[in-house]
Amino acid sequence: MSGTDIRSGHAPRRPEGPAASSPVAGRVWAATRICLGLVYLWAFFDKTFGAGFPTPPKYAWLTGNSPTLEFLGGARGPLSHLFRSLAENRLVDLVFMAGLFGIGAALLLGIGMRVAAAAGVVMMALLYLTALPPRVNPLIDEHVVYALVGVGLAAANAGDVWGLGRPWAATRLVGRLPWLR
Template sequence: MATIERRHHGNDVDDATPPVTAQTPAPQTTTAGPVRYVWAAARIAIGWVFLWAFLDKLFGWGFATPTAKAWINGGSPTTGFLKGTADNTFGGLFDTLAGQGWVDWLFMTGLAGIGAALILGIGMRIAAITGGLLLLMMWAAELPLTTNPFMDEHIVYALVLAGLALAGAGQTIGLGRWWAATPLVRRLPILK
């Protein structure tokens, strides 16, 4: 049995710490058993939130976006939200971005890409990073918050996105394993 001795500045570590041996079981991962299905369900649910926002803003199905303000009818998907932030902490910055074509395209591409990646279980790292950034910018646009000093659903969703990527949530009820084995992703692991 191979025992790994732990040393701290040349002294033995506290005797209460058991030695790590070849028979020491590996720590349980968060994606074991039924937990992986919970992460998969969270992944698909948040993916649907992003994808639905894209579809409603694109076609104006009347949930958050009226038909007349749909992107395909000439409306701006960013104007309503960002114009409403003029009096907020960073309102001046976000107000100037409202309705600009490049911002609309970037926002809509982000919603569609993040939503599709999460639902399919591919590109989880990129989806978590870009989704987290988008959510943090939306959070910043609303500062100061009216119902809590600092916490709202944007921060919670960003944390869950990080958890999804770290837990490998795309591998359960998703295409994550297949995606990770493609030559492109093996060459560029950030795309996992």
């Protein structure tokens, strides 16, 4: 019975997530998750409070300014008319800021990685489309890379290392709705 657990008679269960490759890979994915989470959270806090990196205090969301004005208002390319029409829309501002905070918090905590990855892909795809064609590389920019890294983090269960992914996965809610993993 080679390759079978003698006690149960079944093939041994393969580890899932980062541990499947190596402990070092798990820590690298965890560090990447934390860094990407901080990228999203920094964007949220900078746009909210105008920390000056890059949002000046006078353009902070808390002072009544639109966090989407600069990016959407400066959209270029084939969809620029659509994106410019969305700039300064209060609902778009709220959804954008909630997305930045929610994705960043989920990544930092290591919970809801699948939802964070899906939301991150949508957000990054929309941001990518606002700046067509990319200025530095004719095909790929940081938005594509962030989207792919987010998917990789979810696929690797990167929230399980240095995060709350395992306890989160053990909750009844996630047991009933595994897509919340």
